[in-house]
Amino acid sequence: MHSYYGKVAMPKAELHLHLEGSIQAETLLAIDPALSAAEIQANLKCRTFEEFLRGYIWITGKLQTPAHYALATRHLLERLAAENVTYAEITLSAGVVLWKQQDLAAVYEAVWKESQRSRVRTYWILDAVRHFGAEHGMDVARFAVTRREHGVIAYGIGGDEARGPAEWFRDVFAFARDGGLHLVCHAGETCGPESIWAALAIGAERIGHGIAAARDPALLQHLRESDVPLEVSITSNVATGVVASLEQHPVRQLYDAGVPIVLNTDDPSFFNTTLTREYELAERTFGLPVDRLAANSFRYAFAAPARD
């Protein structure tokens, strides 16, 4: 049996966590004291995926300087350290930084420097917005490969998979891979199994969410046999309404099919969760073995850390 405190103490790795989705009211108020609690709450609300994306854009609009990004990183890493997350791959929405016409090199330098001060061993995943298209994706990839020796471990695509099919990013993924980066892709969150097949076809090594795989036995078999993990975020999927209720989340079915599963928070400020809570849920609601899931979180980390 595990107590709540046992799961806090248990060393865990977080592999799917967006910096911008991890910013709490305290940080926002430090950045912009004119904000009201009501305004913050209204924008962090999400009942649909579209509402979530709107809130995500709102919050990124508050990050106006490299120092703002650094502060968000510091506060996030303090919270991760407190729940014994010993290793993290944090996603920076680099595509949104470019879209805001900010200095991506300066923003990245700020977050990377800040993360090096933490005892959480941290790497960065730079992601592009898939519905902004392949050219935009290539701009992010070009920058990402230049920081391979400086904390960037992977390239990814997020945003709206319905409006930005993975096939658009075939050459971009090849470029990032040839530049020495690992590849991740949000897929099978709001779209069906075909979106996951498309992500695999362009070389994704881990799938963000991927819960639609539960509807495709051939895909389940493929994920199991090729040892490609799904980065599952239970609370996120319930909050954005991509699953109808907690009880209907397919994590147990995916696990029982032998698909590698890693638990994550995705955007904890929007979904009001922590990694500890996700492990709690997995055990309590779905009867999953948390020790094995925690072991997976290190096993599927790109930098294969020691479990200390």
Ligand code: ADE
């Ligand atoms: N960006 C941040 N969180 C995301 C999610 N859950 N799906 C797609 N893009 C995202």
Ligand code: ZN
């Ligand atoms: Zn995500």
